[in-house]
Amino acid sequence: MLEHRGMVNGRTKPLRVAVFNASERYHGYATGVGKHAVNMVGELARRKDVDLTFWVPKDYWALDQSAPSMAPLAHVQSCRLPISRRAYAAATLSLNWPSLDAYSGEVDWIYSPREVLVSARHANTAVTIHDVYHFEPGRKKRFDPRTLMRFAMWSRIVSRASVVLTVSEFSKSRICEVFGADRARVQVLGNGIEQHFFDISRMDPDVASPLSGVKYFIAVGGISRKKGGHNLLRFAEQLAIQASEIRLVVIGPVEQEFRSDASAARNVMLIDGGIDDLSMGRWIRGAIALVSLSNYEGFGIPGLEAMAAGVPVVANRGGGALPEIIGEAGLMIDADSATDLAEAVELRRDANLRDTLIKRGHARAAEYRWDRFCDRLATLLSAYAARPYS
Template sequence: LGAALGHFNYVVPPAYRGPAVVTVHDLSFESDPKLMGRRDRLVFRTFVPRSARRAERVLAVSERTKRDLVEHYLIPEERIVVTPNGVDPIFQPNGSAPSGPPYALFVGGIQPRKDPVTAIEALARVDGDLRLVLVGDEKRGGDELRSAIRQLGLERRVELAGYVEHEGLASLYRGAACLVFPSRYEGFGLPVLEAMASGTPVVATTAGAVPEVAGGAAVLVEPGDPEALAEGMRKALGDRERLVAAGLERARRFTWEKTARRTLEVYRELL
């Protein structure tokens, strides 16, 4: 097309010959290959390093992803610009919310990297009527998840909601007792900020960029530990007022306007 500059997500098309910017969200396929299927891992490990090395600038969504790019691909730091994600204004504390028994909320694809099974195992350790609503497309691990639900006898306490549109998701965030985010690796962790912006306490892991994004406004536990996650849920429920206030303040720092402005600055540097 003769573009003056091309901006791509993860991979610069091999046939493209012009100046390029590439955004990289995370390098989970390098840090823990087991978290991605073999075919996808092969594609990402072949094309992402080539794209990052040939691009004039690499946009990383977090400082953690920037460090990973330097460590794994030896990209010079001066060619990497951190452009954090923003929070959609639809996620805010005022608005409709579901009624009924209290529930914790899981948001993310049903796959090993997001580790919904640990969320199920943690729920089994939390006494009371607390339910768990899981929102996200089923990718890999659905059978394992359903097996865990059956084995723990949690059929009445767990709801697999599948994909939910933004308006419905915003409502679910507002009504949740807490967000449970047991991810094993994140280049950013947008649900953490979406929940905070909605006035919902967050329990998350220390995986990847999550501590960077949460900024001390969430309860953080080690990944893959259902007992620690259950204890984190109890802490979040017991310290709700403080976590809500801290989360709202933290989420205000992340806007798509700031992301767009920084991205535009990169374009101007290159044109």
């Protein structure tokens, strides 16, 4: 349970927050969970009412100190811990020891923007779980040794954390169902959209497009079971029937079971990741529409990025959090329905529907800004402390 500590504005000293294991500090490219880590931590670091420090395991210290000045979060101060990441993970999983706050100065909170088990002696702990896809009933690999070990670790995250953070009501419901979490201890933040996706909406799509003279739909996230690989390939087949001159551009990795069919599809263009956000914005802006046919999403950032960029979105209504996040601002379809897939392809010629979706989408995306969700996090951390929990 959580108990109230008072109003945010009532604090006379900055909130002391230690960030543990946000490895995106070192990298220039991030998607999904990485974007959440970079932006939430970056926004926290900019607040005058928060004193934020990275706590870095000793085996990451050299990498931390060599991070280029332009790397995300390079401006945030860091503190070296006298233990390696792997040794700490093993010890805290089995022993709930050592306490991270025993190594450094006192802090109010130890915060992780991703699924990392932490232990603390006095500090409160806040850990983010983005989705529980790997532990859902029906998953073939649910009971393999690696997944079982992860399940044990995440179970301890849920039971030990002062507060569990997540990004959608869908993910909250699944965390509570799969791990038996107390709903009062699971708090929904969200994900935001970077400004340049809004900025690029003012650019002519033909000028923005990296494929001059080529019309295309786009899917971001690759081709996998989770991302609705079979749905995307069926969409490509329908696209070939109705508009053979139009391509489906897929950005992201392709799982082994889909590689043969994806490579054989003559209208599918595969880009296996490695695209920075500015380039991603151009790819999205140049598309007829973004298709998000995932079978399972804890959130679905690319859909909102497309909406911000002035591009309509086609989304699977059976895709986890997609109906919650995209809603009526997108064209929601049943990805198992050939009729619905055909309707999605026809979006290329329905100017009125496109204009309606673009307007709705842009307004929807404007609700999802990183500073808003950081305000929500700062309010939560400032206003609450954890009671002893067992």
